[in-house]
Amino acid sequence: MFVNFRRVFKFAAQDFGRNIWLSIVNITILVLALLTINFLIIFNLLTNNAIHVIKEKVDVSIYFKQNITQEQIDDLKQKISSSQYIKSVDYVSAEESLENFKQKHAQDENLLSAIEELKKDNSNVFSASLKIKAKDISMYENILNELKESQYVDLFEIDENQFQDYTLMTQRLINISDKIRFFAYILSGVFMLIAFMMVFNTIKIAIYTHRDEIGIMKLVGATENFIKAPFILNILFYNIVALIVIIGIVYLGGAFLQPIVDKLFEGYTINLVSYFNSNFIVIFFGQLLLSCVFSIISSLISIKRYLKF
Amino acid sequence: MIKLDNVSKFYKPDVWAVNKVSLDIDPGEFVSIVGQSGTGKSTLAKLLFAEERPTEGTIEIGGWDITDIKQHEVPYLRRQIGFIFQDFKLLPKKNIYENISFAMQTSGIDDDKIKKVLPQILKIVGLQHKAERYPNQLSGGEQQRAAIARSLVHQPKLLIADEPTGNLDSINSREIIDLLLRINHLNTTVILVTHNRDIVNSLNRRVVTMEGGRIISDQKRGRYIL
Numbered sequence: 004m005f006v007n008f009r010r011v012f013k014f015a016a017q018d019f020g021r022n023i024w025l026s027i028v029n030i031t032i033l034v035l036a037l038l039t040i041n042f043l044i045i046f047n048l049l050t051n052n053a054i055h056v057i058k059e060k061v062d063v064s065i066y067f068k069q070n071i072t073q074e075q076i077d078d079l080k081q082k083i084s085s086s087q088y089i090k091s092v093d094y095v096s097a098e099e100s101l102e103n104f105k106q107k108h109a110q111d112e113n114l115l116s117a118i119e120e121l122k123k124d125n126s127n128v129f130s131a132s133l134k135i136k137a138k139d140i141s142m143y144e145n146i147l148n149e150l151k152e153s154q155y156v157d158l159f160e161i162d163e164n165q166f167q168d169y170t171l172m173t174q175r176l177i178n179i180s181d182k183i184r185f186f187a188y189i190l191s192g193v194f195m196l197i198a199f200m201m202v203f204n205t206i207k208i209a210i211y212t213h214r215d216e217i218g219i220m221k222l223v224g225a226t227e228n229f230i231k232a233p234f235i236l237n238i239l240f241y242n243i244v245a246l247i248v249i250i251g252i253v254y255l256g257g258a259f260l261q262p263i264v265d266k267l268f269e270g271y272t273i274n275l276v277s278y279f280n281s282n283f284i285v286i287f288f289g290q291l292l293l294s295c296v297f298s299i300i301s302s303l304i305s306i307k308r309y310l311k312f
Numbered sequence: 313m314i315k316l317d318n319v320s321k322f323y324k325p326d327v328w329a330v331n332k333v334s335l336d337i338d339p340g341e342f343v344s345i346v347g348q349s350g351t352g353k354s355t356l357a358k359l360l361f362a363e364e365r366p367t368e369g370t371i372e373i374g375g376w377d378i379t380d381i382k383q384h385e386v387p388y389l390r391r392q393i394g395f396i397f398q399d400f401k402l403l404p405k406k407n408i409y410e411n412i413s414f415a416m417q418t419s420g421i422d423d424d425k426i427k428k429v430l431p432q433i434l435k436i437v438g439l440q441h442k443a444e445r446y447p448n449q450l451s452g453g454e455q456q457r458a459a460i461a462r463s464l465v466h467q468p469k470l471l472i473a474d475e476p477t478g479n480l481d482s483i484n485s486r487e488i489i490d491l492l493l494r495i496n497h498l499n500t501t502v503i504l505v506t507h508n509r510d511i512v513n514s515l516n517r518r519v520v521t522m523e524g525g526r527i528i529s530d531q532k533r534g535r536y537i538l
Contacts, residue, residue: 021405223415224391
């Protein structure tokens with residue numbers, strides 16, 4: 004048993020070395036197939052992050068009426084913070100609103116001078132507000148209803164259009180994100196199918212090139228398992244080498260893509276290398292397992308026809 | 313040793329490659345099976361090492377009825393029979409030593425025994441100095457000798473040679489036939505499938521002549537009569 008096991012290893016190693024070009028081609032195809040899978044992982048990661056970023060950037064403001072005291076504001080803030088639909092509530096004073104507005108329109112001198120004119124009358128066109136962020140983008144309608152029904156409804160003004168716009172936008176965003184996900188799944192499916200077909204056909208060709216050898220092995224009395232085992236072992240080896248190559252490519256590619264991703268998701272970026280680090284086992288061992296199982300099944304199917312005694 | 317009883321082999325759509333052949337071969341015999349191309353000689357050889365199954369009849373080798381031999385039993389049958397072919401059938405990516413040792417390794421023979429026996433076999437076929445060469449680095453005659461060496465590793469009681477001189481010149485052909493005769497002298501039954509008239513006539517051994525899938529002549533000390 005042990006002697007046979009050792010021989011199988013030896014034959015597999017010999018076959019790998021003596022058919023080095025075939026081995027390189029097999030490994031290259033496996034690398035390409037795994038590259039496709041990793042490309043899809045990054046694509047899905049960035050798509051999900053993009054959707055997350057858009058959702059994160061959405062918030063609504065309610066504006067306090069002019070004669071409201073700070074105590075009332077604090078009370079209201081505390082009250083609505085406890086809502087099951089609300090993630091965060093930030094208070095923005097009238098002065099801060101004015102400053103924000105000025106910064107935003109720093110280039111528009113006419114607008115700024117108009118604001119200065121108003122300030123001379125010691126009046127601020129802006130009022131204090133609460134910036135509300137929902138736990139989920141679909142919850143803004145519920146928040147609006149809660150606010151309208153609350154006992155504090157007289158303290159602030161709600162721009163219902165703002166909420167309705169968000170409701171509409173929410174619907175659109177959910178639709179778009181669903182479509183993007185659906186598209187990503189279809190794309191993943193198609194690419195995975197292409198990758199699998201590539202691997203299957205490469206293994207089929209590799210076994211086909213060995214068909215005469217398989218015939219000779221049968222003639223000299225080799226059993227089915229004795230013939231199959233070195234092929235299976237080699238395929239496992241191809242997969243391991245391909246995985247090592249792909250890990251290198253993914254980490255180098257991740258480092259290369261990071262500045263582009265940072266620029267794309269300003270303030271909401273995702274670190275690709277960290278992502279792969281923290282999911283290393285699931286991503287890479289998962290791929291190894293998947294590619295090994297698939298390529299072994301492919302080779303068993305391909306070799307079967309040449310093994311008939 | 314070998315007993316074929318009314319053996320036929322049919323190929324679709326309408327070819328009887330071997331047709332009701334009955335043949336008894338005793339241990340230690342040297343039998344030439346002759347006939348023109350397409351007369352069923354090679355099919356008969358294939359039936360003997362279970363590469364084909366008979367459509368009708370029974371085949372017995374050394375008391376083992378291989379008519380309906382199971383897939384998993386075939387390797388064990390083949391380890392008891394030696395074969396050589398016109399195209400040598402050596403593994404191209406293994407050197408001569410590895411080609412021959414592979415046949416021993418398939419049956420789990422340990423490395424020490426292989427190291428002991430293999431040089432002796434290489435010496436018998438005169439390839440002891442070319443063991444490290446690959447098949448494509450040898451002449452046709454040398455390749456055929458390597459194939460014979462491989463067929464001897466299990467010390468078979470039966471050796472089937474299917475057109476072993478088909479790819480060789482007359483000098484190499486003679487060498488191979490002499491080698492087969494020496495093996496036969498060691499009490500191994502040899503079945504030589506050939507259509508080489510000169511070789512058959514020079515042997516002065518039993519000749520079975522086939523035509524149209526049937527045996528038309530079986531002479532104890534025969535000649536090529538077609």
